[in-house]
Amino acid sequence: xxxxxxxxxxxxxxxxxxxxxxxxxxxxxxxxxxxxxxxxxxxxxxxxxxxxxxxxxxxxxxxxxxxxxxxxxxxxxxxxxxxxxxxxxxxxxxxxxxxxxxxxxxxxxxxxxxxxxxxxxxxxxxxxxxxxxxxxxxxxxxxxxxxxxxxxxxxxxxxxxxxxxxxxxxxxxxxxxxxxxxxxxxxxxxxxxxxxxxxxxxxxxxxxxxxxxxxxxxxxxxxxxxxxxxxxxxxxxxxxxxxxxxxxxxxxx
Amino acid sequence: xxxxxxxxxxxxxxxxxxxxxxxxxxxxxxxxxxxxxxxxxxxxxxxxxxxxxxxxxxxxxxxxxxxxxxxxxxxxxxxxxxxxxxxxxxxxxxxxxxxxxxxxxxxxxxxxxxxxxxxxxxxxxxxxxxxxxxxxxxxxxxxxxxxxxxxxxxxxxxxxxxxxxxxxxxxxxxxxxxxxxxxxxxxxxxxxxxxxxxxxxxxxxxxxxxxxxxxxxxxxxxxxxxxxxxxxxxxxxxxxxxxxxxxxxxxxxxxxxxxxxxxxxxxxxxxxxxxxxxxxxxxxxxxxxxxxxxxxxxxxxxxxxxxxxxxxxxxxxxxxxxxxxxxxxxxxxxxxxxxxxxxxxxxxxxxxxxxxxxxxxxxxxxxxxxxxxxxxxxxxxxxxxxxxxxxxxxxxxxxxxxxxxxxxxxxxxxxxxxxxxxxxxx
Amino acid sequence: xxxxxxxxxxxxxxxxxxxxxxxxxxxxxxxxxxxxxxxxxxxxxxxxxxxxxxxxxxxxxxxxxxxxxxxxxxxxxxxxxxxxxxxxxxxxxxxxxxxxxxxxxxxxxxxxxxxxxxxxxxxxxxxxxxxxxxxxxxxxxxxxxxxxxxxxxxxxxxxxxxxxxxxxxxxxxxxxxxxxxxxxxxxxxxxxxxxxxxxxxxxxxxxxxxxxxxxxxxxxxxxxxxxxxxxxxxxxxx
Numbered sequence: 070x071x072x073x074x075x076x077x078x079x080x081x082x083x084x085x086x087x088x089x090x091x092x093x094x095x096x097x098x099x100x101x102x103x104x105x106x107x108x109x110x111x112x113x114x115x116x117x118x119x120x121x122x123x124x125x126x127x128x129x130x131x132x133x134x135x136x137x138x139x140x141x142x143x144x145x146x147x148x149x150x151x152x153x154x155x156x157x158x159x160x161x162x163x164x165x166x167x168x169x170x171x172x173x174x175x176x177x178x179x180x181x182x183x184x185x186x187x188x189x190x191x192x193x194x195x196x197x198x199x200x201x202x203x204x205x206x207x208x209x210x211x212x213x214x215x216x217x218x219x220x221x222x223x224x225x226x227x228x229x230x231x232x233x234x235x236x237x238x239x240x241x242x243x244x245x246x247x248x249x250x251x252x253x254x255x256x257x258x259x260x261x262x263x264x265x266x267x268x269x270x271x272x273x274x275x276x277x278x279x280x281x282x283x284x285x286x287x288x289x290x291x292x293x294x295x296x297x298x299x300x301x302x303x304x305x306x307x308x309x310x311x312x313x314x315x316x317x318x319x320x321x322x
Numbered sequence: 323x324x325x326x327x328x329x330x331x332x333x334x335x336x337x338x339x340x341x342x343x344x345x346x347x348x349x350x351x352x353x354x355x356x357x358x359x360x361x362x363x364x365x366x367x368x369x370x371x372x373x374x375x376x377x378x379x380x381x382x383x384x385x386x387x388x389x390x391x392x393x394x395x396x397x398x399x400x401x402x403x404x405x406x407x408x409x410x411x412x413x414x415x416x417x418x419x420x421x422x423x424x425x426x427x428x429x430x431x432x433x434x435x436x437x438x439x440x441x442x443x444x445x446x447x448x449x450x451x452x453x454x455x456x457x458x459x460x461x462x463x464x465x466x467x468x469x470x471x472x473x474x475x476x477x478x479x480x481x482x483x484x485x486x487x488x489x490x491x492x493x494x495x496x497x498x499x500x501x502x503x504x505x506x507x508x509x510x511x512x513x514x515x516x517x518x519x520x521x522x523x524x525x526x527x528x529x530x531x532x533x534x535x536x537x538x539x540x541x542x543x544x545x546x547x548x549x550x551x552x553x554x555x556x557x558x559x560x561x562x563x564x565x566x567x568x569x570x571x572x573x574x575x576x577x578x579x580x581x582x583x584x585x586x587x588x589x590x591x592x593x594x595x596x597x598x599x600x601x602x603x604x605x606x607x608x609x610x611x612x613x614x615x616x617x618x619x620x621x622x623x624x625x626x627x628x629x630x631x632x633x634x635x636x637x638x639x640x641x642x643x644x645x646x647x648x649x650x651x652x653x654x655x656x657x658x659x660x661x662x663x664x665x666x667x668x669x670x671x672x673x674x675x676x677x678x679x680x681x682x683x684x685x686x687x688x689x690x691x692x693x694x695x696x697x698x699x700x701x702x703x704x705x706x707x708x709x710x711x712x713x714x715x716x717x718x719x720x721x722x723x724x725x726x727x728x729x730x731x732x733x734x735x736x737x738x739x740x741x742x743x744x745x746x747x748x
Numbered sequence: 749x750x751x752x753x754x755x756x757x758x759x760x761x762x763x764x765x766x767x768x769x770x771x772x773x774x775x776x777x778x779x780x781x782x783x784x785x786x787x788x789x790x791x792x793x794x795x796x797x798x799x800x801x802x803x804x805x806x807x808x809x810x811x812x813x814x815x816x817x818x819x820x821x822x823x824x825x826x827x828x829x830x831x832x833x834x835x836x837x838x839x840x841x842x843x844x845x846x847x848x849x850x851x852x853x854x855x856x857x858x859x860x861x862x863x864x865x866x867x868x869x870x871x872x873x874x875x876x877x878x879x880x881x882x883x884x885x886x887x888x889x890x891x892x893x894x895x896x897x898x899x900x901x902x903x904x905x906x907x908x909x910x911x912x913x914x915x916x917x918x919x920x921x922x923x924x925x926x927x928x929x930x931x932x933x934x935x936x937x938x939x940x941x942x943x944x945x946x947x948x949x950x951x952x953x954x955x956x957x958x959x960x961x962x963x964x965x966x967x968x969x970x971x972x973x974x975x976x977x978x979x980x981x982x983x984x985x986x
Binding site for chain 1: 560561629631632634635636637638639640641642645649650653654
């Protein structure tokens with residue numbers, strides 16, 4: 070179980086002259102949920118976006134160091150970002166379904182990557198993705214309604230279905246529940262629990278309880294540094310670092 | 323603590339504040355009312371002046387189609403009929419319009435009819451050839467002077483010299499009115515004719531079609547170029563001094579006086595590239611240059627308004643940049659872009675100065691049938707008519723303004739429709 | 749608990765409240781044992797009865813603290829050191845209450861005994877009781893200081909209590925074998941010494957809890973069960 074899926078070594082990120090990440094070295098295990106916690110602006114989202122090279126979108130952002138996915142270096146100009154991102158799905162803080170129908174939302178990935186040949190195949194992928202995201206039952210009869218007509222929690226699960234439709238290895242989640250109510254949050258957490266049997270999941274979260282509930286390993290970021298990383302159980306009952314302790318007990322500052 | 327808000331000073335202040343609120347509201351209301359009043363006054367003036375040009379005056383005339391005068395036989399072919407001497411028929415009819423007319427009277431009487439009367443008689447005959455050798459009561463178009471007199475636009479109780487109709491003609495006029503032979507009819511010429519030297523025959527069809535061709539040219543040129551440029555600048559262009567300079571200049575371009583674009587058209591399109599003068603193609607190209615900044619600014623604003631989360635979502639799915647832009651951003655930005663485009667087109671529609679520069683001010687009595695044919699345009703037509711000395715053109719001017727307003731209203735309606743039709747929530 | 753303050757001030761207040769509750773109940777229990785021993789020493793039935801009644805006070809405190817603990821768990825969802833502290837407090841509360849029960853038991857027995865007690869074992873029991881009392885004091889002190897080392901020291905002290913217990917146990921057995929008339933009195937003493945031994949065990953548990961709360965590492969009893977080792981030969985002889 071404990072194969073390393075993503076391995077980062079001495080990752081530095083600069084936004085212009087400001088350094089956002091300092092020498093982050095972290096291994097992410099396969100088919101496990103790794104939670105990244107830390108106060109706002111500590112660089113955890115930045116780190117997450119290094120893994121699928123979403124930081125490329127920001128002109129002033131410079132990443133150096135080494136990140137390997139399946140032992141292949143991805144911090145390099147030769148890497149095909151499009152195929153990397155087809156291997157690494159991402160779910161964002163605010164549910165962002167495309168302003169299209171539910172069906173088209175899920176079908177988008179398989180269509181642009183040319184995974185499917187026939188319409189039947191596409192329908193099957195859409196159905197199975199929605200099913201795995203636990204959404205099929207709720208939307209079965211209204212696949213052609215706009216994705217934005219769903220509730221917040223359903224939208225987020227639609228985004229997860231959209232991400233898993235291209236059958237990625239890794240799913241990155243950037244505070245996926247921060248805009249959701251507790252019930253919707255619980256549904257997503259349950260889903261994450263199921264998904265970890267098939268995918269490697271990295272989740273950034275502000276809720277320490279959530280990190281404690283869903284993750285096997287936890288990394289604590291502070292001021293752009295990875296302060297502590299270890300088994301979630303250990304981090305939340307007996308962290309080694311004082312900063313971690315201060316943060317998770319609500320004593321920060 | 324408990325009564326700190328009931329302190330007298332504070333109560334005073336509160337009263338002052340709500341009074342200021344009310345005052346501000348009143349100012350706003352007054353401003354709106356003044357604006358509306360001016361608008362309504364404008365519309366009222368235009369409509370009250372212009373509505374009469376949708377009517378024309380016709381005179382009932384007894385026309386005898388005898389075959390000697392026409393110089394045709396009853397079984398003449400169509401070609402022979404077309405060549406028949408209708409002007410003689412007309413001459414006879416006018417000479418007998420009223421009984422006992424002297425030669426001088428007939429000359430005066432002739433001036434009370436439109437020069438189009440031969441044609442009307444001819445058309446009537448061609449449609450009903452079996453009326454040969456009979457006398458028909460035809461309603462033929464009156465001269466603009468008669469028309470204006472009947473509509474009350476021309477004064478009759480002034481010096482004879484200052485009148486278009488002299489005393490004798492007024493006698494005829496009164497006789498026609500008395501016998502009920504002067505009638506008002508829907509003015510079809512206004513909608514089917516191009517410009518004419520004769521007010522009663524002048525219409526807006528030519529300039530309307532010219533404007534339409536011009537706008538089509540503007541749209542075909544400015545829309546794709548504008549969208550392409552905005553997408554490139556917004557999504558693909560590197561952010562550096564050079565692109566910043568371009569951006570600033572696009573904004574500046576939107577503020578350049580339109581006549582400068584006209585000069586550009588004259589100097590480059592006509593003189594260097596040798597485009598045909600006075601054509602919708604040149605007019606459209608010049609106006610497209612003028613509209614381009616408006617479209618680019620509107621399109622870029624709409625692209626900016628698309629939430630970045632949509633693009634991020636698409637990119638994170640593994641879409642290429644082009645796919646993300648064209649699958650998601652452009653469709654969402656399209657309603658705003660279309661609105662901006664239509665506003666730009668509306669601007670172009672009303673533009674006169676650059677068209678004058680490239681020669682679209684020429685007198686064109688035909689309706690254009692293509693982009694490279696000389697033609698007029700609505701605003702230039704208005705300009706031409708307002709310049710004309712003839713009284714009959716005054717009401718035409720107002721009517722043409724009405725038409726341009728209706729055209730603009732329609733375009734805005736299309737803009738609103740497109741926006742509500744394609745606008746999607748996210 | 750010498751730590752930085754929580755960002756939420758009322759959280760600190762609540763933790764402080766829990767802390768005070770533990771100290772309250774701890775000193776009540778300590779006092780309970782002290783008075784029970786004093787009643788035994790002076791054969792003071794009246795005091796013994798009073799002590800028996802006062803067990804209610806401890807129970808009341810126990811219930812109050814229980815409430816506060818459940819509340820803080822639900823409200824604050826404590827993490828790390830707070831979580832361990834609350835978790836330990838829950839166990840300490842229960843142990844202190846049981847400790848109080850054992851002290852009360854001694855008082856109850858004292859109230860019941862109308863016979864003359866053999867002097868030597870009573871003296872030994874009193875001394876053992878004092879040791880337990882000291883342990884209670886120290887364990888509370890280690891909680892106040894939030895010190896794992898102090899807790900470990902207390903934890904080790906239970907070995908002595910066990911030794912004393914075994915000593916008194918043998919002594920009482922010998923007494924009973926020598927003179928069956930003493931059996932009735934000695935049985936009562938036997939119960940008392942057992943109570944004290946149990947009390948020592950509870951103090952040891954509390955020390956374990958404190959150690960865990962402070963260090964995050966569990967402290968386990970290792971080695972053979974010494975009581976069983978001591979009694980086994982007796983069984984074989986018969």
